[in-house]
Amino acid sequence: MIAHIRIPRMVSRASAVSALTVAAVGGTIAVPGSPPEAKATATTVAFKALRIAASQRGAPYVYGAAGPHRFDCSGLTQYAYKGAGKPLPRTAAAQYNRTRPITASSRTRGDLVFFHGSRGVYHVGLYAGDGRIWHAPKTGTVVRLERIWTRHVSYGKVR
Template sequence: MSALTNVPSVLSRAGVTSALALAVAGATLLAPGAQGEAAAATPGTKALQVAASKRGAPYQWGAVGPHRFDCSGLTLYSFKKAGKSLPRTAAQQYNRTSHVSAGSRRPGDLVFFHYGSSVYHVGIYAGANRIWHSPKTGSTVRLEKIWTNSVWYGRVR
């Protein structure tokens, strides 16, 4: 029996016809940028789900969680929860990943922001040209559009 077979009865009982209700009735609802259950098998998609679950956690320089993060602290924490270890800084993380092209990027890949050859920021690719990241002092973990073309992508294996 399909998971969508009971959608009409669920919706009529609830009296809700929104797309959100359909998503909840038909599948597990995840935070924006997270992937469905079929894709959750990779470390990257697991890390993506962890990062999304930290939405709103405050930025703190040098913090690696579980309640405060800097950019590389969020990626380190998220991948650790997904069963993978990463080094501490964004530049070290870049050097540890398998580099992929923008055309080959997938949700769960790391996005490295650079100036010249220096990496200065990292986030987790969420799809649709967006990342989960912990941007700067005074901000919180959030989903945001990639704002520059000066990025490289890396996949954690």
């Protein structure tokens, strides 16, 4: 179900864009007149990190870059979590070692998704829900939302 929200003129464009970003990553926002049981999931560190990663949509991939305008995969996750108040190490493998392993059934938006190959962890992104991640894929691409393309992944919750 898609909810249509009328945004009053007094709301700034930036506020409207922020609300749309929250909606795009699957969060909830407080809307005047909404029921009191609607929770503001945007307050968790993981959700803040996810929102920050999503706000970088379209930023170019550059190997070794950690923002604010260019990213590689672990640079994006590091940047997003630092902005949410949780520092992470620089590489995907070091981030893997810093997180608490969780099962696929217990993953939530903003958890880290680690991709494994024969040489270990080679890629990382932020879980966005519905089998998708925000990530910086590879040279020649940009930060984007994409379906998880393999079963060779594990999940980690940032401590």
